[in-house]
Amino acid sequence: MISEDNPVTTLHLAIFASGRGSNAQAIIDYFRNHKSIQVRLIVSNKSHAGVLDIAHREAIPSYVIKDRASFEQGKKISKYLSGYKIDYIILAGFLWRIPENLIDRYKQNILNIHPALLPKYGGKGMYGQHVHQAVSAAGEVQSGMTIHLVSPQYDEGKIIFQKTVNINAHEDPKIIAQKVLGLEHRYYPTTIEKYILQHQKTSG
Numbered sequence: 001m002i003s004e005d006n007p008v009t010t011l012h013l014a015i016f017a018s019g020r021g022s023n024a025q026a027i028i029d030y031f032r033n034h035k036s037i038q039v040r041l042i043v044s045n046k047s048h049a050g051v052l053d054i055a056h057r058e059a060i061p062s063y064v065i066k067d068r069a070s071f072e073q074g075k076k077i078s079k080y081l082s083g084y085k086i087d088y089i090i091l092a093g094f095l096w097r098i099p100e101n102l103i104d105r106y107k108q109n110i111l112n113i114h115p116a117l118l119p120k121y122g123g124k125g126m127y128g129q130h131v132h133q134a135v136s137a138a139g140e141v142q143s144g145m146t147i148h149l150v151s152p153q154y155d156e157g158k159i160i161f162q163k164t165v166n167i168n169a170h171e172d173p174k175i176i177a178q179k180v181l182g183l184e185h186r187y188y189p190t191t192i193e194k195y196i197l198q199h200q201k202t203s204g
């Protein structure tokens, strides 16, 4: 029950993205008036990423990581996230590996989306169009999306949600991308919400 003795604490999300940010936009839209979850920060490793225009338009603070070596040490970004009291990190097309000390600090609190049905078509170099090209070349008749917790290895953390979509064998990778992106926009925000609310209950 919500009362003055038991106020709802707001949980803060940081979205990490390297590209145009259509998933970031879907997440921002979904949580715009949410009673306990707020998108607090956008982080990108690309100074011209479309996601930074979204942050600007939405008046959400943004942070551009300039130095990969320093990012990999994890100290600076960790301090930055503390400044914004970030509770969960949401990767939405972020192409750098997350430093281990950040994974340790945010254990169970970093989610990633992958545009295929892991464990197939994951791992280093498997992102965006590369994934859809591989799925098409293999003649798959289904693809889909996977949401998983982040571990030190690319695309290997615990899977928390998957959704499939039918495709034609050797379908144009651009069509596969469109179909998968539709699923991502529809299911990433709701899965984030469900996961966080459940995780808050079980982690005390």
Ligand code: GAR
Binding pocket: 017, 019, 020, 021, 022, 023, 024, 092, 093, 094, 113, 114, 115, 126, 127, 128, 131, 181, 184
């Ligand atoms: C999304 O399809 C996401 O699944 C993918 O990048 C795209 C970002 O699109 N992520 C990966 O490939 C990670 N391995 P967006 O910038 O429009 O949200």
